Amino acid sequence: MNKQFEPVIVGFLCNWCSYRAADLAGTARIHYAPNMRPIRVMCSGRVDPQFVLKALREGADGVMIAGCHPGECHYVEGNIKTLRRFILLKKMLAQLGIEDERVQLIWASASEGIILAEAVNRMTEQIRALGPLNWQEKVLGGGNGHGHPAVIEPAQEAEEVLYD
Amino acid sequence: MTENAKPKLAMYWASSCGGCEISILNIHEKILIVDEVFDIAFFPCIADFKTKDVKGYPDGYIDVCLFNGAIRNSENEEMAHLLRQKSKVLVAYGSCSYEGCIPALSNLTTKQATLDTVFLDNPTIDNPEGILPQPRYEVPEGELELPVFYNTVKSLDQVVDVDYYLPGCPPEPPQIWAVLEIVVAALLEGAPLPPKGAIVGARDVAVCEECPLEKHEKTINRFYRPYEIIPEPGLCLLEQGLVCVGPATRAGCGALCPQVGMSCRGCYGPLDDVEDQGAKMLSAIASVIGVGDPSMEEDELEREIQAVVDTIPDPAGTFYRFSMAHSLLRRANLNGGNGKGEAK
Ligand code: SF4
Ligand code: SF4
Ligand code: SF4
Numbered sequence: 100m101n102k103q104f105e106p107v108i109v110g111f112l113c114n115w116c117s118y119r120a121a122d123l124a125g126t127a128r129i130h131y132a133p134n135m136r137p138i139r140v141m142c143s144g145r146v147d148p149q150f151v152l153k154a155l156r157e158g159a160d161g162v163m164i165a166g167c168h169p170g171e172c173h174y175v176e177g178n179i180k181t182l183r184r185f186i187l188l189k190k191m192l193a194q195l196g197i198e199d200e201r202v203q204l205i206w207a208s209a210s211e212g213i214i215l216a217e218a219v220n221r222m223t224e225q226i227r228a229l230g231p232l233n234w235q236e237k238v239l240g241g242g243n244g245h246g247h248p249a250v251i252e253p254a255q256e257a258e259e260v261l262y263d
Numbered sequence: 264m265t266e267n268a269k270p271k272l273a274m275y276w277a278s279s280c281g282g283c284e285i286s287i288l289n290i291h292e293k294i295l296i297v298d299e300v301f302d303i304a305f306f307p308c309i310a311d312f313k314t315k316d317v318k319g320y321p322d323g324y325i326d327v328c329l330f331n332g333a334i335r336n337s338e339n340e341e342m343a344h345l346l347r348q349k350s351k352v353l354v355a356y357g358s359c360s361y362e363g364c365i366p367a368l369s370n371l372t373t374k375q376a377t378l379d380t381v382f383l384d385n386p387t388i389d390n391p392e393g394i395l396p397q398p399r400y401e402v403p404e405g406e407l408e409l410p411v412f413y414n415t416v417k418s419l420d421q422v423v424d425v426d427y428y429l430p431g432c433p434p435e436p437p438q439i440w441a442v443l444e445i446v447v448a449a450l451l452e453g454a455p456l457p458p459k460g461a462i463v464g465a466r467d468v469a470v471c472e473e474c475p476l477e478k479h480e481k482t483i484n485r486f487y488r489p490y491e492i493i494p495e496p497g498l499c500l501l502e503q504g505l506v507c508v509g510p511a512t513r514a515g516c517g518a519l520c521p522q523v524g525m526s527c528r529g530c531y532g533p534l535d536d537v538e539d540q541g542a543k544m545l546s547a548i549a550s551v552i553g554v555g556d557p558s559m560e561e562d563e564l565e566r567e568i569q570a571v572v573d574t575i576p577d578p579a580g581t582f583y584r585f586s587m588a589h590s591l592l593r594r595a596n597l598n599g600g601n602g603k604g605e606a607k
Contacts, residue, residue, distance in 0.1 A: 147542065148539075148542035148545050149537075149538055149542040149543070149591065152539055152542055152590075152591040152592055153538070153591055155592065156591050156592055168561070169557050169559065169561055170557040170558060172557065175557065176556075176557060178557075179555050179556065179557060179564070180549070180550065182555065182564065182568060183552045183555060183568050183572075184545065184546060184549035184550075186549075186568050186569055186572045187545055187548060187549050187552075187572050187575070187578060188545060188549075190572055190575070190578050191541070191545060191578040191579045191582070194371060194578065194579035194580075194595065195371070195579060195592055195594075195595045195596060196595040196596030196597060197596060206561070232596075237596070238592075238595075238596045239415075239593055239594070240415075
């Protein structure tokens with residue numbers, strides 16, 4: 100009965116390299132884990148850290164950002180900006196208790212379908228080993244809590260956390 | 264006008280520092296106008312009212328309640344519900360109530376760790392029996408109760424419906440007065456109130472917009488903490504490597520802090536349409552990092568950027584100093600990772 104946990108990975112793939120790498124992996128019939136849900140962005144530099152946080156909060160178990168190798172960016176330096184942001188984001192995510200493997204940045208050029216496929220396989224196994232993130236339930240205990248959220252039942256937490 | 268016909272004003276502190284109450288007094292002689300226009304119905308900081316007085320009021324009896332402080336324990340939450348029920352207009356007053364503020368930084372750690380620090384581990388603590396506060400305690404005279412201390416600090420709008428938000432830690436006097444004027448005009452002359460949910464007493468531009476310091480292109484090779492350098496006067500602080508949250512913060516204060524050489528901490532919260540102030544600030548900081556160019560080898564590139572990032576010791580605490588409770592993730596995950604808010 101033990102069904103294997105299938106992680107959900109949201110993938111932000113850049114239009115010029117990594118999305119094409121994913122396309123190539125498809126046309127070349129490379130078999131790889133079906134766990135990544137690709138979203139095409141024009142450049143990996145378009146990935147606002149809010150996208151990553153939102154994906155994690157809304158149920159993703161991991162986020163992959165994929166772009167062109169440094170030096171090969173269609174917009175010259177977009178991916179360098181991505182890298183600066185990513186390194187800072189990783190430091191902050193560690194403080195928020197999000198394991199290193201859950202958010203990854205990879206470089207895959209349009210011809211590197213195999214590299215993209217291997218990265219997806221590797222990341223899927225790493226996250227499978229960590230288990231589900233399930234932020235809403237496990238961390239927020241079901242309460243939404245953003246903006247003008249649904250009103251949380253009074254003293255709901257009081258019952259949950261009365262220390263004994 | 265008879266005494267009873269005056270609109271009723273309340274101000275309450277939940278998990279707060281008291282600064283918000285003081286900020287009301289900061290409107291100076293205009294406080295006399297407040298007194299003239301309103302009847303104080305509840306204001307524990309300055310007048311002797313009891314919770315049971317509030318419980319005795321009919322629903323909606325209080326015209327305006329300024330609620331400051333975050334929701335940190337069960338008493339804060341009960342008072343939020345009570346005052347919501349008894350007030351026509353409930354205002355989340357100040358950063359704690361609006362978005363968690365300093366109290367919500369403890370969402371980066373656990374309740375247990377907070378209690379341990381406060382009651383057991385601090386060097387000045389003398390508590391050999393390791394006594395911690397208990398929600399219920401038997402004494403010969405009967406049972407004593409203390410509020411339950413929550414693991415997660417919430418903003419006011421995470422426990423009750425809120426009509427308006429007045430940002431700032433604390434809100435600045437001109438803004439407070441502007442808001443009170445709107446309310447008074449509405450109550451006395453039937454002028455329209457702002458739409459429900461509005462953030463009042465602030466603008467929808469960044470603090471940088473109001474900041475008179477001179478700005479150039481920014482390329483930073485290392486960041487400094489405030490004690491590490493004396494900034495050049497007249498020049499943008501972020502440009503000098505001080506982490507200034509001005510680019511990701513709503514204006515309204517008149518850029519008070521950068522004008523005196525202290526970088527903006529972000530107390531007016533995010534701009535409209537920004538869900539997560541910390542993420543916005545993270546992007547702004549990353550975009551001024553000056554090292555790394557496309558010709559470098561991949562590991563060299565990573566090493567160089569990492570070295571700059573390492574000069575920011577506490578990104579979560581810095582970027583979410585005021586908005587942790589309202590952030591997308593709201594708190595640290597304690598099931599995995601270190602969950603202690605410590606940067607690696
Ligand atoms: S918003 Fe600032 S001044 Fe007001 S109670 Fe909170 S910490 Fe104090
Ligand atoms: S000092 Fe801060 S608020 Fe002023 S312009 Fe620079 S970044 Fe903006
Ligand atoms: S400059 Fe920033 S921290 Fe200072 S009062 Fe204004 S918003 Fe708050």
